[in-house]
Amino acid sequence: MQRSLQIDPGKCTGCLQCEMACSYENEGVFNPARSRIKVFTFHQEGRFVPYTCTQCDEAWCMQACPVDAIVLNAATGSKDILEDVCVGCKVCTIACPFGTVNYNSDTGKVIKCDLCGGDPKCAEACPTQAITYINADETGFDRMRAWAGKSDNQPRVQ
Amino acid sequence: MKHVIIGAGPAGVVAAETLRKLEPESDITLIGDEPEPPYSRMAIPYYLENKIDAAGTHLRKSADYFEQNNIEVLQSRIDAINTDKKILTPDTGEQINFDKLLIASGSSPVKPPIEGMDLPGVHNCWTLADANQIIDRAKPDAKVVLMGAGFIGCIILESLVSRGVKLTVAEMENRMVPRMMNEQSGTLLKQWCENKGVTVLTSARVSGIEKGSQHPLSVVMSVGGALPADLVICATGVRANIKLCEESDIETKQGILVNEFLQTTHPDIFAAGDVAQGRDFSTGQYSVQAIQPTAVEHARIAATNMTERREHLHRGSINMNVLDTLGLISSSFGDWEGLKGDDSCELGDNDRFRYLNLQFQDDILIGANTLGLTQHIGVLRGLIQSKTRLGKWKNKLANDPTLIMEAYLATVQGQA
Ligand SMILES: Cc1cc2nc3c(=O)[nH]c(=O)nc-3n(C[C@H](O)[C@H](O)[C@H](O)COP(=O)(O)OP(=O)(O)OC[C@H]3O[C@@H](n4cnc5c(N)ncnc54)[C@H](O)[C@@H]3O)c2cc1C
Ligand code: SF4
Numbered sequence A: 001m002q003r004s005l006q007i008d009p010g011k012c013t014g015c016l017q018c019e020m021a022c023s024y025e026n027e028g029v030f031n032p033a034r035s036r037i038k039v040f041t042f043h044q045e046g047r048f049v050p051y052t053c054t055q056c057d058e059a060w061c062m063q064a065c066p067v068d069a070i071v072l073n074a075a076t077g078s079k080d081i082l083e084d085v086c087v088g089c090k091v092c093t094i095a096c097p098f099g100t101v102n103y104n105s106d107t108g109k110v111i112k113c114d115l116c117g118g119d120p121k122c123a124e125a126c127p128t129q130a131i132t133y134i135n136a137d138e139t140g141f142d143r144m145r146a147w148a149g150k151s152d153n154q155p156r157v158q
Numbered sequence B: 001m002k003h004v005i006i007g008a009g010p011a012g013v014v015a016a017e018t019l020r021k022l023e024p025e026s027d028i029t030l031i032g033d034e035p036e037p038p039y040s041r042m043a044i045p046y047y048l049e050n051k052i053d054a055a056g057t058h059l060r061k062s063a064d065y066f067e068q069n070n071i072e073v074l075q076s077r078i079d080a081i082n083t084d085k086k087i088l089t090p091d092t093g094e095q096i097n098f099d100k101l102l103i104a105s106g107s108s109p110v111k112p113p114i115e116g117m118d119l120p121g122v123h124n125c126w127t128l129a130d131a132n133q134i135i136d137r138a139k140p141d142a143k144v145v146l147m148g149a150g151f152i153g154c155i156i157l158e159s160l161v162s163r164g165v166k167l168t169v170a171e172m173e174n175r176m177v178p179r180m181m182n183e184q185s186g187t188l189l190k191q192w193c194e195n196k197g198v199t200v201l202t203s204a205r206v207s208g209i210e211k212g213s214q215h216p217l218s219v220v221m222s223v224g225g226a227l228p229a230d231l232v233i234c235a236t237g238v239r240a241n242i243k244l245c246e247e248s249d250i251e252t253k254q255g256i257l258v259n260e261f262l263q264t265t266h267p268d269i270f271a272a273g274d275v276a277q278g279r280d281f282s283t284g285q286y287s288v289q290a291i292q293p294t295a296v297e298h299a300r301i302a303a304t305n306m307t308e309r310r311e312h313l314h315r316g317s318i319n320m321n322v323l324d325t326l327g328l329i330s331s332s333f334g335d336w337e338g339l340k341g342d343d344s345c346e347l348g349d350n351d352r353f354r355y356l357n358l359q360f361q362d363d364i365l366i367g368a369n370t371l372g373l374t375q376h377i378g379v380l381r382g383l384i385q386s387k388t389r390l391g392k393w394k395n396k397l398a399n400d401p402t403l404i405m406e407a408y409l410a411t412v413q414g415q416a
Helices: A017-027 A060-064 A091-095 A121-125 A141-151 B011-020 B042-049 B127-135 B152-160 B181-193 B292-306 B378-386 B394-397 B401-411
Strands: A003-007 A038-042 A045-051 A068-073 A078-080 A101-102 A109-111 A129-137 B001-007 B027-032 B072-075 B078-082 B087-090 B101-102 B105-111 B121-122 B143-147 B166-170 B199-201 B206-212 B217-221 B227-228 B231-234 B239-241 B269-270 B276-279 B320-325 B327-332 B345-349 B356-362 B365-372
Touching: A003 A121, A038 B042, A038 B401, A060 B292, A078 A109, A078 B365, A091 B231, A091 B292, A091 B320, A101 B152, A121 A129, A141 B078, A141 B356, B001 B011, B001 B292, B001 B356, B011 B027, B011 B143, B011 B292, B042 B127, B042 B152, B101 B292, B121 B127, B127 B231, B143 B152, B143 B227, B143 B276, B152 B320, B166 B227, B181 B199, B181 B320, B181 B356, B181 B365, B217 B231, B231 B269, B269 B292, B276 B292, B276 B394, B320 B378, B327 B378, B378 B401, B394 B401
Parallel strands: B001 B027, B001 B101, B027 B072, B101 B269, B121 B231, B143 B166, B143 B231, B166 B199
Antiparallel strands: A003 A129, A038 A045, A068 A078, A101 A109, B078 B087, B105 B239, B206 B217, B217 B227, B320 B327, B327 B365, B345 B356, B356 B365
């Protein structure tokens, strides 16, 4: 059974442990600016919303890539960037309607969540279980993805 | 079922793969006229920069990929289509018959009708063959004139600078990327390039190219004067490759006319990619977009509709681009010019080369231009495509357009 990240913003306190853990795991530095998961703050509502790639079925990024640098990880279901193949053209960053593929000007490549290969550090680091890594069919992602269907141009043939 | 695809660029390759997934038993033939394995034009700038070798431009990386997927790849040129008998006559080899045909022949650069475009040292930057010619001449300190600062021109600008050439850009319009960026951002982009040592001439038309004295070429400007050059690169626009339809009943205008199923005026013939005049999400009109994401979107839908079982509707592709010009990243989405009488908001910081412009129809985002922004820009597509009513977030965005991600989370996903 494949698992995915379940995010419950109601439990998030905005402590940014997830961003720290992510940047450390993937970039070797404790630097929220380099994190693949981002906590958005709604000051007026006093609400924090952690947000990252849902590894969606449409895989808009993967389809748009001109050099086949984004591949499906069969074990985890994540869509992974092959750093040595990516040319840094950024087409995937505009193709992803969720805004979860970002350009890193230091490396000239793009970065996105790869579920840390099946052991996501953000979920491990979250002290309140706002982020958990659970069986895919239990997650609320179907709801999060549902909107895409509204103007979904893509036949699902994967 | 026998499927034949003309054109082995991204549209042709993605269509072939889609057909293979949906119909494991069908015959699939992919015909392209270029000598290389199927490759991506978009990767050419990185090839020019030596970031990748020629194999790095290939659309699929393993040598036996097409064989493995039972897709027959032929190198030949198709100059005409017999739509009655459903037969193609390639320039080499035997006739090919088809049940369903996809035309994915792409587009080609146009050369302006001026003297001297055929002189040695004047090149397009469209194919790997062009790229190799450019590599031969774009040596350190060579004088290079780039005609056209459109989307493609701006993308190759960086590659040329990285090769150490002395670059002059000549653009007819009053700013850079006039069909992608508004006046403010296009002007900022020009300033940025000039700061980096590139000469950018706007409102400057080349009236002809002649043989030069000290340098092989001399680029004559309509306002007077001439620029010496070792290499001239022409990037003044593209035109759909529709010639192969000329003597058939397949109707064309700017490109091949297709309906919402990507079907041409012949029911068994489809078109996709740069050659297709498909539906634009923003305008509802049919136009040639000539961008990678649209080529791939067309291909998947056209291929699905070529199979017997499925009908998939194309609701229109969003015209969108992202550009990296010497490190300054710009993007455009949808109706970035906006509609007459509707709202927009903008935020600019000229000193830091940052700019953001959002266009609304009522409280729905319909287009955007960005400069100097790299994080979460895809969400602009998400907001446009989902036609989400922004409600109170429209005002918040008007005060601070950088809150796009927050607006998206609050409205599309109901997170706040
Ligand atoms: C330098 C450069 C940079 C670019 N950068 C970007 C970018 O950053 N973002 C973006 O979105 N787009 C970019 N593009 C545009 C993008 O590459 C095209 O939109 C895309 O290649 C279109 O794919 P296609 O399959 O429709 O056509 P093509 O890639 O043109 O493929 C068509 C193929 O069909 C072949 N063919 C044509 N006629 C025939 C015939 N009669 N018989 C047999 N074969 C035929 C052609 O030779 C070609 O190999 C760039 C293009 C260039 C040149
Ligand atoms: S930036 Fe890299 S991964 Fe993204 S589309 Fe371009 S080559 Fe592919």
